[in-house]
Amino acid sequence: QVQLVESGGGSVQAGGSLTLSCTASGRTFSGSAMGWVRQAPGKEREVVATISGSGKMWRYLASVKDRFTISRDNAANTATAYLRMENLKPEDTAVYYCAASGQTLATMLLNEYAYWGQGTQVTVSS
Secondary structure, three states: OOOEEEEEOOOOEEEOOOOEEEEOOOOOOOOEEEEEEEEOOOOOOEEEEEEEOOOEEEEOOOOOOEEEEEEEOOOOOOOOEEEOOOOOOOHHHHEEEEEOOOOOOOOOOOHHHEOOOOOOEEEOOO
16 A cells, blocks of 8 residues: 655744655655645645655755755665755745655656645744
8 A cells, every 4th residue: 555654744933944754655666756745725736846766866946945955765665755944934834745756757747746645734934
């Protein structure tokens, strides 16, 4: 059974930091790109960061570049993705989802993610 389990969300003040974690299991994810996707109230989902299966390539949404860092660890039966978020702003408030693609290349396209976590809330107050 494929599972993506996120942790690390919470509430912080503007300028604060949080680190999200996501462990993917149930199939071989070490070769799959992973991403972090967020959805703010009343807005569409957007990919904020993505990392290739090897962990050697990544891409960011322009509004989070230089503040967010994506990384991953690949193990035999699991893959864990992290999103370090610094200098958080109120506009970063959203539900953050971990997602895994069926391909190895990092992708900012929502429809290329086949597996999804349940989401974790991040709230940034001013």
